Amino acid sequence: MNPQTISWTTALKLAWRDLRGGLGGFRVFLACLALGVMTIAALGSVAATLEAGISREGRTILGGDVEFGLVQRRATPEERRFVTEAGRMSEVATLRAMASSAQSSRPPALVEIKAVDDAYPLVAQVKLAGAVALEQALNEQDGIHGVAIDPALLARLDLQPGDRISLGSLTAEIRTTIEVEPDRLTSGFMVGPRVLMTRAALDATELVQPGSLVRWRYRVDLGDAASSDDALRAFIDGTEAELPESGWRIRSRMNAAPNASRFIERLGFFMTLAGLTALIVGGVGVANAVRNHLDTRIATIATLKCLGATGPAIFRIYLSQVLMLAGLAIVAALAAGAALPAAGMSILSDLVPVPVRAGLHPAPLAIAAVFGVLVTLAFTLWPLGRARNVPGATLFRDIVAPQSRRPAMRFLLAIAVCLAAIVALALAWYENRLITVYYAAGTAASFALLWGLSRGLMSFMRRTANGKRPETRLAFRNMHRPGTPAPSVVLSLGLGLALIVTLAMIDTNLSREMRTSLPDRAPSFFFLDIQPDQLDDFLTTVAESDNNAEIETVPMLRGRLTELAGRAAGEINAREDVRWVLRGDRGLTYAAELPEGSRLVAGEWWPHDYTGAPLVSMVDEIAEGLGVGIGDEIAVNVLGRPFTATIANLRAVEWESLGINFVMVFTPATLQNAPHTHLATITMEAERETALLREVSGRFPNITAIRMKEALDTIGDLLRKLLYAIRGVSLISLVMSVVVLAGALASGYRARLYDAAVLKSLGATRRTILTAHLIEYAGYGIVTALFAVLTGSIAAFAVITYVMDLPWQFSLIVPLATVGAATVITVIFGLLTSWRTLGAKPARLLRSN
Amino acid sequence: MKDPLVSLRGVALTLHSNAGPVEILRGIDLDVPAGETLGLVGPSGSGKSTLLMVMAGLEAVTAGTVEVDGTALKDLNEDALARFRGDAIGIVFQSFHLIPTMTALENVALPLELAGARDAQEKAALELDQVGLSHRLDHYPGQLSGGEQQRVAIARALVTGARLVLADEPTGNLDQETGTKIVDLLFSLHAARGMTLVLVTHDRDLAGRCSRVAHLADGRIASIASGQPSAAIATAS
Structure with a gap:
């Protein structure tokens, strides 16, 4: 007697014969599947190409094997000695400042200064317009320091190379413009164009004052000592053990640009969800095409049934056919998806300043292929399940006992498994699980x-x-x-x-x-880096410019959370939306009164003249996300010194008011003796803004203005x-x-x-x-x-x-x-x-x- | 009488449509001995084709029993019925129902392939030779005449060594001359192999060549004529 079903080889052979009539009915099937899979494959490949670029070129992007970052303070002699002994070292300082020019009628512009030493760059080369050497562009000639600037600043201030530019107390000559800054990505999101200068020129600006927001970076080329990643990891572990109090942020070539990597990953994630939506929409087309095709094959299926084909055999034949065609569409889509990033290489280079190189990235292609197969199965099992039920009696007359519209329960279960697998794969592959769950629920609800x-x-x-x-x-x-x-x-x-x-x-x-x-x-402006002794003069200047200006000032320091409730910050499994608080430095302040725009939601605010043990007020939703509450102790490293404080209360903050709000507000006695600057927000009439900007830039060159x-x-x-x-x-x-x-x-x-x-x-x-x-x-x-x-x-x-x-x-x-x-x-x-x-x-x- | 290859007892079939239940077969008792040729005749809607479907296990009866080659069909589920058909029953259709995307050879080899036979193509080629189509092995149905297509269909019905061949108006779509040739072929193969042949027809000459003729009317067997098919048809008329 015939077997229960047929072998896959026979099924494939019969499926192939059935396709001899042409692929006309499958045009939409092929188009939908190929377009959807290609979108996911291409987007995944773009993200992988960029990530591979960052990973491969980590040393170039970082400017060395390892970077020690400090905020607001330079390395101590002991730290410096440690770094210098490790290998070839370069010191780089970055800060924001206002740039203006006597030769320009334009208002002062916010810029990002990068001051470098002679060893810079340790890795790769800075490319300047006119093939000018870096040293020649920046050195002091006839008592004038040189700067190389982003071409955007030339346009913004309407200047030419050779013109003079003022930064703080420094007047420098613009020697050339920057074409390639290899370690640009480590600076993250920049609010102004770059100005490259020497350390000596930075000193001449007199912008570096106690509490100024300067980032000091010490890059080290470890040479053969860190040829392998393991050796590099061992060196970093050793550093953390040797100088645990330094509070510096250590980055290595293995995670040279974590912010860029995160950005690429997130963007890639949203793009892939959009691509997956396209594929799922295409699933409807796939289902239609297969249903229409099987409708034209009813006589064939009935004939096969009369010749002894069982339901499972019919299912196997047409499943083979669908998978064969899906394989064709998926292979074509993967080829196109893998080729697209290579084709768009120049656009990618402009988008993210990463040295990208064409290459095959199997992981995103495999994910795209699996999504393709799962969507194919999820949308075709219904018509395939029905096709196996076509009775042989169909051949004898048009009307037989009506066929059930639904396939057998096991097919419905298989469809549910495929859909669950799509969601599981998305959840496993992408970090942002909550959004994936919302997405899946939203798509299911929409369907x-x-x-x-x-x-x-x-x-x-x-x-x-x-x-x-x-x-x-x-x-x-x-x-x-x-x-x-x-x-x-x-x-x-x-x-x-x-x-x-x-x-x-x-x-x-x-x-x-x-x-x-x-x-x-x-507010109209944020003013940063106001020195304590400048505060009164600054406030007077603002009042003279606009009597009705609303001014709010707060003291500000930078510090990094190192411990929460007795656990090191690195060990805390924080909620995804508050992880940023543990990353790098945060602004800190102190206050005697509950800040404006805040509302106390738990605990009590400290008395106005409180001088007892250090206390801190935290934003409620952030404390919750970090897993701490009232009574827990937190430790913060400020300028290399650790401070501990107990959480006294929790505040709710209206962030959208754009007023000054801090995650952590300390009792005044805790921080007021640490070197700090003031931050001010000014709300004023729009037509007086430019005048105030000129006035402040002229009188207080070290104060940075960010125009809201x-x-x-x-x-x-x-x-x-x-x-x-x-x-x-x-x-x-x-x-x-x-x-x-x-x-x-x-x-x-x-x-x-x-x-x-x-x-x-x-x-x-x-x-x-x-x-x-x-x-x-x-x-x-x-x-x-x-x-x-x-x-x-x-x-x-x-x-x-x-x-x-x-x-x-x-x-x-x-x-x-x-x-x-x-x-x-x-x-x-x-x-x-x-x-x-x-x-x-x-x-x-x-x-x- | 020889042991019946097909045995129907009290067979009834009612289909449910939107317009209400329709009684298609009403209490049919029929034995078809092994090796017999039986003609089923009757007006349109009398239940001839349905009776054929019931014998093939393509339609489940509402009441009664159907036994083919000693197997009670009601004990088999749909897939077991399909396997039983592949093993024991060959069907010849009025509209041939060849798979248009397969060659003559592939069409004939199909039931053997479904049964997992390794030498399907060789056996199919031999069978096509038996029906005189050894020169048309690689032709698609669209490239064959109606008569040739029906010969392929007959080869396909017989290639598994079916013990029961059911033919539903096998000459209905052919001109008289071609129809006669097909009938000659069918009966010569029957004579050579001795399988049981049940055929539905409106053709008096074709029915006349069967050893018995059952006349159906309104879902019942009105009469069975033995060796006098022409008389039976005349009575029915």
Whole structure:
């Protein structure tokens, strides 16, 4: 007797024979799968290329094998000796300052100074315009120091090489501009253009004063002593053991640019989710294509059943076929996805200043392939499960006992397993688990809603819709007849559009917030590095400039959290959203009174004249995320000295007020004797801002001004670029939606051809048929767009209100544009199908049927 | 009478449609001895094709028992029925139902391949030779005439050594001359191999060549004529 099923070899052979008829029916299948997998593979490869660049070029990016970073203080002689003995050493100082020029009418500009010694750079080369040597560009000639600057600063101050520029007490000559700064990435996010100078020139600026926000970096080339990563790790461990009190931040070539790496990882994560959405939207097309294909194979399946094929054998044949084609699409997509980063190498170099090199990155390709296979299975098991139930009796007559619409329970379970595997893979691969869970829940909810919507639409049309005109009646009936494209159109277009609406709504709200709301509440300037003896003069200068200016000042120090509740900061498993508090230095302050913009939520504020044991007030949500509370002790390293304090109370802070807020506020006695500067916020009339900027820059060259509007513009630009990037990938979802939509509408071509022939034979004009189709397609577009607007707005509302904590405002432009675009898209693609049916001659068609 | 290869007892079949239940077969008792040729005749809708499907295990009966080659079909699930068909039953369709994307050789080898036979292609080639199509092995159905397609279908039905061959109007889609040739082939193969042949037909001449003819009307066997098929058809008319 025949075996229970057939071997995979036989199944593949029969599947291959079945494909001899051509791949025409699989065009949408191949396109959807290839586009989705290619998107994920390409985005993953881009991120991997950048990460590999950072990892491979770690030494160049860091400027050595290891870097010891200090804030606000130089290394002690003991620390210096230790570093110098380890290998070749270079000392680099970075700080922000105001640059102005007597030769320019422009207001002073915020710049990022980098002062280097003779040993700089230990690794790689600085490239300057005109092939000028670094030493020649920076050394003192005829009593004038030289600087090399970012070309952007030339434009901002309207200067030329050879002009003079003032930084603090220094007037320097601009000798050339910087083309390549190999260790640029270690500086992280820069608010101003770079100015490169010597250490001697930095001294001449007189900007380095006690408490000034200067970062000192000591890079060491360890030579052969650290040829292997293990040797380097051992050296770092030894350093931490030998000088535990130094409080310096040690970075090695193995994690040269952690912020950039994190940024790339996060961006890659969001992009991949957008890519996965595209793939899932494509899944609808994949399911449609396989269902349509299997519909054309009913006679073949029934014949096979009559010849002894069992249900499992049928399933195996068509599963082999689907996997064979999926393999074809996935291999092509992986090849394209792997090649894209290489093709876009120049764009990548501009995007992130990392030396990128083309290369094959198997991990993201493997992930993309697995997503491709899982999506294929999740969306095809339903039609495949049904196909195995096609009875052989189908060959004997058209009507047999009605076939169940649902496949057997084990197929539903297998689909659930595939979907769970997609979520599990995303969770395992990407660090940001909470967002992945929200994403999975959101996608599942959208699918369920869209499915419900399509059923609801069909049911509504069946029960109630009954137009007066024949065209309307025809259109309404088409929306609920068997084989209607309604579910496919609503599902495919709905998900893509909902994603676009969400991003567009977030963008609109963010832009509006940046443009209108913030300036009303936000200060005009932040002034940094105000020395204690300058504070009174500074306040007088501001008052003279604008009597009505609102001024707020606070003392400020920098310090690093080293211990919390008896545990080293490095050992604490902090909540993801507060990990930044443990990374690097934080601003610290002290206050006798509860700061403005804060509200006490637990514990008690200390008395005004408190001088007892050191106490600290922490922001409630951050303390919670770090796992500490009232009564716990924290240790902070300030300028190399450890301070400990007990948490006395917790505050809730309105961060969006953009006032001065600190995570940690200490009792005055704890910190007021440590060297510190003051930070001031000034809120004033916009037209007086430039005058104040000039006045402050002139009288207090060491004080750095950050203009809120410019800072917000910079952040806004960055956010917008990110949104554009994510939106760009989301557009792929929309393209995918259109592919699925086109496939779904085209699959109804034969039925429409027959309908048109019958209608014509009964007296319907082409105009009547066309109008009916137009109403039907527009109906799909409008209903789907309304859904997308509703769900997209809810998602955007949640992100704006709960994640970004900003006021929400509904934008009318986005919905109108969405409804318009969806209607136009569905009508165009629908009519492309209908147009061909109208030209067919009814007699010929009806004879052949 | 020889032992029956097919035995039907009190077979009834009711299908449920949106318009309500439809009684298609009503209490059929029928034995078909091994090696017999039986013609099923009757007007459209009388239940001929359904009776054939019941014998093939393609349709489960609502009441009664069906035994083929000693196997009670109601004891088998759908997959076991498929395997039983692959082993014991060959079916010839009015519309041939060859797989259009497979060559004549591949179509005939198909049931053997489904059964896991290693020499499927060789056996299929021999079978095609038996039906006179050794020169058409690599032709696709679209490249064959109607008669040739039906010969491929017959070869496919017989290649597994089926003990029961069910033919549903095997000449219904062919012109008279070609139909006659196909019937000649079918009966000569029956004579050579001795399998049981049950065929549904509207063709008096074809039914006349069967050893017995059962006339169906309204889901029941109205009469069975032995050796006098023409008379039976005349009665029914």
